[in-house]
Amino acid sequence: MTETPLDIGVLGYEFMGKAHANAFARLPMFFEDAPAINRDVLVGRDAAALSAAADRLDFARTATDWRDVVGEVDVFYNLGPNHVHAAPSIAALEAGTAVLCEKPLAPTLSDAHRMAQAATDAGVTAGIGFNYRYVPAIQYAKRLLDDGVLGDVRHFRGRYLQDWLADPEAPWSWRNDAEMAGSGALGDLGAHTVDLARYLVGEITAVSGQLRTFVDERPTEDGSDRRQVTVDDAYSAQVAFEGEAMGTLEATRVGTGHKNDHTIEIQGTDGSIRFSLERLNELAVLREGNRGYETVLVTEPEDPYLDHWWPPGHVIGWEHTFVHENYEFLSAVANGDDYVPSFDDGVAVQQVLDAIERSDDRREWVSVSDASG
Ligand code: SOE
Numbered sequence: 001m002t003e004t005p006l007d008i009g010v011l012g013y014e015f016m017g018k019a020h021a022n023a024f025a026r027l028p029m030f031f032e033d034a035p036a037i038n039r040d041v042l043v044g045r046d047a048a049a050l051s052a053a054a055d056r057l058d059f060a061r062t063a064t065d066w067r068d069v070v071g072e073v074d075v076f077y078n079l080g081p082n083h084v085h086a087a088p089s090i091a092a093l094e095a096g097t098a099v100l101c102e103k104p105l106a107p108t109l110s111d112a113h114r115m116a117q118a119a120t121d122a123g124v125t126a127g128i129g130f131n132y133r134y135v136p137a138i139q140y141a142k143r144l145l146d147d148g149v150l151g152d153v154r155h156f157r158g159r160y161l162q163d164w165l166a167d168p169e170a171p172w173s174w175r176n177d178a179e180m181a182g183s184g185a186l187g188d189l190g191a192h193t194v195d196l197a198r199y200l201v202g203e204i205t206a207v208s209g210q211l212r213t214f215v216d217e218r219p220t221e222d223g224s225d226r227r228q229v230t231v232d233d234a235y236s237a238q239v240a241f242e243g244e245a246m247g248t249l250e251a252t253r254v255g256t257g258h259k260n261d262h263t264i265e266i267q268g269t270d271g272s273i274r275f276s277l278e279r280l281n282e283l284a285v286l287r288e289g290n291r292g293y294e295t296v297l298v299t300e301p302e303d304p305y306l307d308h309w310w311p312p313g314h315v316i317g318w319e320h321t322f323v324h325e326n327y328e329f330l331s332a333v334a335n336g337d338d339y340v341p342s343f344d345d346g347v348a349v350q351q352v353l354d355a356i357e358r359s360d361d362r363r364e365w366v367s368v369s370d371a372s373g
Pocket of ligand 1: 015162188189260
């Protein structure tokens with residue numbers, strides 16, 4: 001690992017800014033071999049709010065223009081809204097700076113392609129923030145699949161349900177705008193599910209999808225006006241994987257009673273697994289010859305990352321996925337290695353999202369490889 005700390009620049013200090021800054025603080029405490037880092041500069045537009053956030057999240061300095069800093073740091077974290085993913089990330093890569101960008105990679109497939117091309121041209125480490133790969137129970141599931149315990153996969157079911165937009169008076173935000181977000185539940189939540197489908201099962205080749213917007217306009221934050229909602233509140237899709245497997249995907253932001261409910265089910269010829277983010281330390285496993293599922297508590301020292309935390313049974317939470325993600329990403333940067341999930345993975349996910357939108361427009365099955373971008 002490097003002796004000199006990696007200088008980190010972070011664009012964004014809201015939800016994702018906090019999640020990653022928390023991971024930066026935890027790394028030296030719990031992952032002794034993690035590369036040393038220096039929380040150098042926090043980037044945002046509102047100088048006063050930025051300075052308060054920099055104090056809270058322990059950054060040495062602030063900048064109100066990303067152009068001033070992307071070439072100065074060793075690693076640039078792009079945690080801003082989707083419409084600011086492309087330009088700063090590409091500028092950072094062109095300056096030879098490693099980049100971690102939050103998901104989805106960009107609002108459009110063509111922007112995602114430009115970002116992936118910039119990463120290839122730069123030859124530096126670039127990654128996308130699919131943090132759910134770093135749930136130990138998901139990695140345990142991946143090992144079972146790789147070891148053939150489930151046999152040949154036949155079914156994948158992934159659903160991601162939230163309810164924060166169920167109230168028609170819930171305020172409008174950039175997440176409701178097609179220009180800024182790209183899509184709604186599809187890109188924000190579906191991106192995670194598609195990533196896990198690819199990670200656990202394989203490539204999706206064809207889709208039949210539908211999108212729905214239930215609430216067409218919402219009040220602005222201060223209540224003085226109303227703005228149009230131009231993205232989906234919910235999507236669902238049937239998908240075909242390379243090979244035999246078939247799947248169903250869905251996500252909603254108006255799923256009353258569900259806060260952050262991401263569930264994955266896989267059935268193979270010899271066994272099945274079931275995962276719920278609401279019980280993220282557990283994996284339900286049906287093994288060949290057993291009558292029912294066993295619930296495996298994935299907190300043993302031999303389980304992924306668990307030897308860094310607490311004794312068995314002392315469960316971990318959502319925030320730990322970001323610590324694991326940053327451990328892997330920063331180690332790749334320090335070693336000059338490629339990182340997975342990469343920008344190419346971001347593009348592959350975006351192609352599936354794009355295909356679901358095309359299928360909804362045309363009201364027919366479409367091939368993922370006919371991508372529009
Ligand atoms: C949306 O509510 C959101 O914050 C997503 O943007 C995150 O990616 C997801 O992990 C939790 O929900």
